[in-house]
Amino acid sequence: MRILRYKIVKRIETPSTLERIALMVGAVIASILISSVLIIQVNINPFIAYYELFKGAWGSKLALSETLVRFIPLSFTGIAVALAFLGRFWNIGAEGQLYLGALFATVFGISFYGVSPFVLIPIMILAGFLGGSLAALIPAVLRSKYQVDEVVTTLLLNWIILFIVEAIIYGPWRNPVSAWPESPAISVTGELPRIWKGTRLHAGLIIALLVALIYFIIYTRSYWGFEVKLMGINPKAAYVQGMDVVRNLILVALISGGIAGIAGAVELMGIHFHLRENLSLGYGYTGIVVAMLGLLHPIGVVLAAFFMATIETGSQAMYRATGIPYPLAYVIEGVTLVFVLIAVFFMEYRLEKVEEER
Amino acid sequence: MGGEDYAVYMKGIVKRFPGVVANDHIDFKLGIGEIHALLGENGAGKTTLMNILYGLYSADSGEIYIYGKKVSIKTPKDAIKNGIGMVHQHFTLVPPFTVTENVILGYEGNKPVLNMAEARKRVSELIDRYGLGLDPDAKIWQLSVGEQQKVEILKILFREAKIIILDEPTAVLTPKETQSLFEFLRKMKAEGRSIIFISHKLHEVMEISDRITVLQKGRVVGTRNTKDTNEVELARMMVGREVIFTIKKEPSKALGRIIVEVRNLWVNSDRGLPAVKGVTFSIRKGEILGIAGVSGNGQRELAEALIGLRKVDKGNILIDGLDVTNKPPKDIVSLNVAYLPEDREELGYFKDESIRSNLCSKIRYSFLKKNFFLDFRMMNQYSDTLINEFDIITPSRFNLAKNLSGGNKQRLVLARELAIKPKFLIANQPTRGLDVGATEYIRKKLLEQRDDGVAILLISEDLDEVLMLSDRVMVFYEGEIMGIFKPEEVSLDDIGLMMAGVKRMEVSA
Numbered sequence: 001m002r003i004l005r006y007k008i009v010k011r012i013e014t015p016s017t018l019e020r021i022a023l024m025v026g027a028v029i030a031s032i033l034i035s036s037v038l039i040i041q042v043n044i045n046p047f048i049a050y051y052e053l054f055k056g057a058w059g060s061k062l063a064l065s066e067t068l069v070r071f072i073p074l075s076f077t078g079i080a081v082a083l084a085f086l087g088r089f090w091n092i093g094a095e096g097q098l099y100l101g102a103l104f105a106t107v108f109g110i111s112f113y114g115v116s117p118f119v120l121i122p123i124m125i126l127a128g129f130l131g132g133s134l135a136a137l138i139p140a141v142l143r144s145k146y147q148v149d150e151v152v153t154t155l156l157l158n159w160i161i162l163f164i165v166e167a168i169i170y171g172p173w174r175n176p177v178s179a180w181p182e183s184p185a186i187s188v189t190g191e192l193p194r195i196w197k198g199t200r201l202h203a204g205l206i207i208a209l210l211v212a213l214i215y216f217i218i219y220t221r222s223y224w225g226f227e228v229k230l231m232g233i234n235p236k237a238a239y240v241q242g243m244d245v246v247r248n249l250i251l252v253a254l255i256s257g258g259i260a261g262i263a264g265a266v267e268l269m270g271i272h273f274h275l276r277e278n279l280s281l282g283y284g285y286t287g288i289v290v291a292m293l294g295l296l297h298p299i300g301v302v303l304a305a306f307f308m309a310t311i312e313t314g315s316q317a318m319y320r321a322t323g324i325p326y327p328l329a330y331v332i333e334g335v336t337l338v339f340v341l342i343a344v345f346f347m348e349y350r351l352e353k354v355e356e357e358r
Numbered sequence: 359m360g361g362e363d364y365a366v367y368m369k370g371i372v373k374r375f376p377g378v379v380a381n382d383h384i385d386f387k388l389g390i391g392e393i394h395a396l397l398g399e400n401g402a403g404k405t406t407l408m409n410i411l412y413g414l415y416s417a418d419s420g421e422i423y424i425y426g427k428k429v430s431i432k433t434p435k436d437a438i439k440n441g442i443g444m445v446h447q448h449f450t451l452v453p454p455f456t457v458t459e460n461v462i463l464g465y466e467g468n469k470p471v472l473n474m475a476e477a478r479k480r481v482s483e484l485i486d487r488y489g490l491g492l493d494p495d496a497k498i499w500q501l502s503v504g505e506q507q508k509v510e511i512l513k514i515l516f517r518e519a520k521i522i523i524l525d526e527p528t529a530v531l532t533p534k535e536t537q538s539l540f541e542f543l544r545k546m547k548a549e550g551r552s553i554i555f556i557s558h559k560l561h562e563v564m565e566i567s568d569r570i571t572v573l574q575k576g577r578v579v580g581t582r583n584t585k586d587t588n589e590v591e592l593a594r595m596m597v598g599r600e601v602i603f604t605i606k607k608e609p610s611k612a613l614g615r616i617i618v619e620v621r622n623l624w625v626n627s628d629r630g631l632p633a634v635k636g637v638t639f640s641i642r643k644g645e646i647l648g649i650a651g652v653s654g655n656g657q658r659e660l661a662e663a664l665i666g667l668r669k670v671d672k673g674n675i676l677i678d679g680l681d682v683t684n685k686p687p688k689d690i691v692s693l694n695v696a697y698l699p700e701d702r703e704e705l706g707y708f709k710d711e712s713i714r715s716n717l718c719s720k721i722r723y724s725f726l727k728k729n730f731f732l733d734f735r736m737m738n739q740y741s742d743t744l745i746n747e748f749d750i751i752t753p754s755r756f757n758l759a760k761n762l763s764g765g766n767k768q769r770l771v772l773a774r775e776l777a778i779k780p781k782f783l784i785a786n787q788p789t790r791g792l793d794v795g796a797t798e799y800i801r802k803k804l805l806e807q808r809d810d811g812v813a814i815l816l817i818s819e820d821l822d823e824v825l826m827l828s829d830r831v832m833v834f835y836e837g838e839i840m841g842i843f844k845p846e847e848v849s850l851d852d853i854g855l856m857m858a859g860v861k862r863m864e865v866s867a
Binding site for chain 2: 011012013014221222223224226227229230233234236237238239240241242243244
């Protein structure tokens with residue numbers, strides 16, 4: 001009897017860019033198909049469901065603007081995590097860095113009322129960067145000095161920082177006007193201008209794209225990016241070839257944390273205007289998925305952030321139109337990540353037909 | 359069909375690996391209740407032979423008899439069923455588990471339910487019987503290496519093994535731990551168990567074994583009763599052979615001033631025990647200084663200390679008159695020091711990067727443009743030149759380094775390191791695992807570099823290679839220099855004695 005079987009073999013050739021893109025697109029399509037099975041389970045036509053989803057994400061001015069509003073923080077945190085992972089600094093702490101960035105920005109936002117936006121906005125963004133950097137600095141130093149695993153420290157710092165923020169907004173900073181557990185409103189001159197009339201889309205989009213562009217340049221063109229990539233692939237080899245890996249690791253952590261901090265500042269200045277405990281809807285964690293999905297590449301990360309924003313925004317509309325529970329969005333995200341990891345696997349391996357006589 | 363009087367009789371064992379015959383018609387007999395030492399240099403085929411007996415490899419041909427009965431051993435499970443147990447060089451214990459838990463791990467008794475209390479009782483009986491002084495409830499991570507090794511042996515005894523294989527058991531032990539292991543071995547022997555003891559340390563073999571079989575390059579040189587032989591004869595059997603020179607070496611043309619000076623250097627191993635013990639030597643411009651010696655005698659630690667990867671405990675390293683003791687690699691690399699690491703995969707290159715990036719990584723500073731950017735045009739030119747010059751076979755410079763063959767990877771590392779025009783080159787096992795063509799290429803390149811005036815430290819477990827390429831040779835044994843000499847001045851017998859730690863020589867040079 002002849003049996004047709006497949007065998008997984010290691011690739012000896014390097015897959016072309018086209019092949020890699022095809023694999024990623026395949027992963028996204030496969031995850032949408034798998035998720036369709038769930039939709040069929042609740043007796044709804046998946047085509048209608050996905051139609052509603054994409055209509056709800058892109059189909060109108062409001063829909064598209066809301067997707068972009070969601071895209072902004074995910075793009076920041078995605079790039080923050082991507083840079084960290086590129087240098088093999090496993091930063092799971094973008095969420096905490098985001099909050100500390102927002103906290104630092106709030107300090108200036110509520111104490112410099114009426115200062116010109118041309119001064120206040122840059123100061124608050126910078127404060128956000130510094131706050132995020134500080135949050136990442138502690139794990140980075142612990143890691144390079146004492147080999148403390150940064151996965152644990154960054155993750156636990158998320159909670160510490162969130163509780164500090166809560167302590168402050170439930171206590172000394174509680175909004176005197178509304179008595180809500182939120183900071184007083186930041187100065188109007190610290191608010192980011194709206195860039196699309198009649199929507200919530202704010203200038204944070206420009207900053208996000210600017211940061212993405214900087215990451216693009218670092219990733220593809222810069223000397224430092226080259227060192228970070230080498231260090232990420234093989235830190236020991238980089239060290240023995242004379243690289244200052246401690247300095248690079250701390251720089252990576254500072255910039256990564258800083259970018260996550262900007263996300264917090266921008267959410268504060270573009271959407272919330274008060275420091276709140278629900279400032280982030282898990283953007284720091286979703287950023288990890290975004291970075292992995294984008295394979296740490298700047299263009300990939302931006303596309304992945306947009307994809308995630310689409311799914312998360314569209315699923316709300318889908319829920320309203322069809323009754324499919326919106327947590328399906330998170331199912332799609334999770335399934336997509338699994339398929340992306342499979343796609344990454346097949347960048348190193350491929351299936352080979354084996355014919356066997358039995 | 360012979361072999362009834364033996365615990366193990368391996369007959370005509372042949373095992374080929376790509377490019378080498380690891381076991382070439384080996385006959386080996388282990389008597390009942392004897393400690394039998396397998397002696398030989400690295401790569402002599404000792405471990406391969408034992409892995410065949412333990413079912414980790416299968417022999418290409420040959421037969422195995424256990425107590426006179428022909429058996430087929432395909433997996434370690436078969437081996438255990440036949441009463442064979444093996445302790446590997448690297449332990450297979452679970453650190454957070456207790457001694458008892460580790461001992462019974464993987465053991466399939468005849469009852470479906472695990473009786474922990476009974477298991478613990480049996481383990482503590484075993485401990486008492488051999489006077490090991492272990493606590494059956496101690497966690498593995500709390501134990502010293504010597505104690506962990508005893509747990510490994512307990513595991514085997516628990517499975518009632520009659521035949522016990524120990525693969526270089528003393529390599530990780532302190533002298534005191536070694537003595538305590540030997541006591542343990544003698545007790546097991548007194549019970550009629552048969553023990554195979556793999557080693558390359560002559561004095562230990564002389565002390566513990568009843569008989570000794572010496573292997574060399576996959577063949578049996580001979581078997582001796584320990585009481586009828588001596589260290590000199592054994593050393594001769596280990597290394598004595600004609601050295602085949604495939605490369606003709608002229609005296610160095612560029613011999614010059616002293617580049618590297620090492621004074622009374624002490625370096626610790628990973629375990630914190632001294633691995634390099636007060637060595638002093640120097641290397642001149644245009645000279646290859648080779649280190650001969652069985653690996654694990656401090657060569658690796660010396661190389662790592664020289665490049666700045668390992669802390670120096672005492673003593674000094676001077677490169678071109680500059681004291682670089684305990685400087686990080688970046689300071690040492692900036693003096694144009696090149697390094698071919700022993701472990702290519704771990705330290706040699708960046709597997710998920712392109713060949714171009716790999717070739718440019720060491721002198722990346724040269725491609726810095728406007729203080730921020732990378733000069734890709736220069737990188738392309740530079741890497742294409744090196745790909746041509748070093749015959750690196752690849753479809754393009756953009757291919758990932760991990761997709762290269764072993765020989766090409768070493769060419770890549772060599773190209774990267776030599777292209778910096780080094781002053782000093784540390785080559786640790788530069789041809790290990792390479793085929794004949796690549797080996798010869800690398801050796802020629804090393805000689806070429808020497809004639810260009812590079813000071814080279816060559817560390818190799820291939821004695822022929824060391825003798826073939828070096829202008830001077832020093833022999834390492836347990837972290838000490840047993841002698842420094844010109845290769846043509848000393849007989850192979852003497853080198854063998856030095857490698858085995860029997861003889862110390864002061865020769866000119």
